């Protein structure tokens with residue numbers, strides 16, 4: 088019996104039917120379409136992958152399946168090694184072509200995609216991979232990047248296909264549940280709700296109302312969870328595309344943001360729009376240089392913290408027991424909720440990398456598991472930037488005491504997450520170590536018994552870290568190598584790389 092001719096659309100980080108060129112193109116083949124999602128157990132046992140990521144994706148797959156059903160063919164789930172799964176489908180079907188989006192993932196997904204390309208080529212099956220958002224594969228020159236990105240992003244959305252030709256027959260595996268046995272890193276908290284319906288709902292509430300306090304609360308851990316878009320995990324999993332978001336706010340802008348228009352709304356949207364561009368810019372770095380997952384961008388910084396490994400420091404930071412209330416509150420909140428605003432993420436990393444001298448790869452793996460929105464391109468680039476190992480960015484050592492006074496002035500966020508400090512008077516909430524024993528007793532918080540004293544001296548450790556980083560800048564060829572990093576990965580906001588600019592330090 089002859090095999091059924093089909094086309095496959097392989098869903099990875101594009102879990103939507105709208106503005107999905109891979110799906111649209113597969114529908115245009117006029118063949119039955121196999122919409123495929125593969126749960127890869129080997130992926131989920133890696134150190135950076137976590138139950139939290141899967142729970143979010145799980146919600147998204149349920150909505151995706153509903154959307155696909157409406158146009159004629161439900162989602163087919165397969166569990167196993169991708170290569171084996173494709174080999175099996177090849178045995179049973181006459182696959183004419185496979186459609187997918189280019190994935191800028193980590194080395195594991197990169198290698199898997201290479202294997203699949205070879206397998207399909209060997210079987211004479213066309214593999215059509217489309218660009219994902221504003222990331223340009225095979226970019227020749229960084230100078231051209233933003234022009235290419237913007238020309239792609241300021242276009243109409245691709246329509247969703249009206250109808251898919253269904254398959255005659257195919258078996259689907261059962262979607263692994265949220266606590267699947269395949270997940271190595273269990274979650275110890277809640278996960279932001281996923282799915283297309285939820286994504287569109289929060290996009291609407293952000294553009295309609297929540298964004299009016301976007302800039303005002305951007306770095307405030309207590310308020311930003313509400314006034315920030317919270318779209319990051321939806322973008323990481325392609326539940327909504329960047330282009331769809333841009334088109335949505337342009338539509339609302341043309342209508343003058345309707346009746347709920349509030350003063351300063353355009354300024355907030357413009358800041359949000361810049362971040363959508365940064366998103367693509369950061370992912371482009373990993374696309375252009377995949378080894379930044381493992382190696383410092385500037386080679387002078389490779390292994391710079393190896394001699395200072397201190398497991399007590401690492402454990403204290405991971406558990407939110409450093410004795411710096413805002414650092415501990417951020418970590419504990421992240422463990423429970425899976426989200427933090429940008430500045431608080433940067434502060435956590437700065438504290439780990441400069442004050443505790445923890446290797447950014449070690450802290451980065453731990454944080455990747457906790458962030459629901461884990462996006463390798465942004466994550467590894469930001470980990471490196473906030474650890475001072477790029478060689479091209481100003482080094483920022485965040486002062487957690489200043490951040491605490493600035494971003495949580497009345498200590499509400501701290502008290503919510505570091506309950507040992509619940510009764511501490513606001514005068515001492517940012518620096519509880521200044522309380523004498525009498526005050527500690529009155530506050531029901533004895534230092535080093537109920538809550539630790541600071542595990543390091545912030546000023547001394549910052550100075551030490553600054554000298555460590557600075558010493559490398561004096562080494563031979565440092566600037567020549569920094570120019571190479573800039574040419575390949577640097578932002579082109581400032582068109583000319585100024586060799587001396589990299590000397591700047593700031594303590595914020």
Ligand SMILES: Cc1cc2nc3c(=O)[nH]c(=O)nc-3n(C[C@H](O)[C@H](O)[C@H](O)COP(=O)(O)OP(=O)(O)OC[C@H]3O[C@@H](n4cnc5c(N)ncnc54)[C@H](O)[C@@H]3O)c2cc1C
Pocket residue numbers: 315316317318319320322323359362363365366367369427428429430432433436458460461462463465466469470473
């Ligand atoms: C050490 C570190 C690690 C990070 N890891 C991730 C990650 O794994 N995934 C992730 O999506 N973001 C990451 N970020 C960037 C940023 O903190 C989050 O994107 C943001 O907090 C998500 O919240 P939001 O969706 O409400 O963002 P909004 O402020 O509403 O921004 C809208 C979108 O723009 C993008 N964006 C925002 N800020 C940045 C930025 N600084 N760089 C690049 N893109 C940005 C995100 O896609 C975000 O959803 C990291 C930042 C740091 C300092």
